[in-house]
Amino acid sequence: MAEPTLHIGRKISKIRELKGIKQEALAAELGISQQAVSKIEQNAEVEEEALIKIAKVLGLSPEAIKAFTEEAVFNIISNTFQDSSSNNNNYMCTFNPIEKIVELYDEKVALLERLLQAEKEKNELLKGK
Numbered sequence: 473m474a475e476p477t478l479h480i481g482r483k484i485s486k487i488r489e490l491k492g493i494k495q496e497a498l499a500a501e502l503g504i505s506q507q508a509v510s511k512i513e514q515n516a517e518v519e520e521e522a523l524i525k526i527a528k529v530l531g532l533s534p535e536a537i538k539a540f541t542e543e544a545v546f547n548i549i550s551n552t553f554q555d556s557s558s559n560n561n562n563y564m565c566t567f568n569p570i571e572k573i574v575e576l577y578d579e580k581v582a583l584l585e586r587l588l589q590a591e592k593e594k595n596e597l598l599k600g601k
C-alpha cells in the first residue's frame with residue numbers, strides 16, 4: 473500500500489484546486505467525464521499516460537506532480553506572509569497569494585526538473601564508461 477505522501481490522485485486534486493481549476497474544467501480538457509476525474513483523484517496511483525496528460529493540462533511535468541507536497545505549499549505561505557518588522561494586523565495583500573504560491577512552486581519544480589535532468593545525463597555518461 474502506498475504511503476499517503478505518494479498518493480498521486482490527492483496531489484492532482486490539491487494542485488488543481490491551487491490553480492483554481494474545477495474537476496469539470498479538467499475533465500473537459502482531458503476529454504473525459506467529471507466522474508472520471510473524481511476517480512483519478514481518489515486513486516493513490518495513476519497510469520503514466522494519464523498523468524502525462526493531466527500534467528500538461530495543469531501546466532506542470534509529471535515529475536512536478538509526483539514531487540508536490542502540501543508542506544512545501546504551507547512553507548511558501550508562511551514565508552510569504554511573515555512580516556517580522558511590523559505588528560500591523562491590518563495587512564492588505566497586494567497580490568493573489570494562490571498565484572504567488574503556484575509561481576514559487578513552479579520555480580522550485582523547474583529547478584528540480586533541471587537537477588533531475590542533470591542527474592540523468594550524469595548517469596548516462598557513467599553508463600557509457
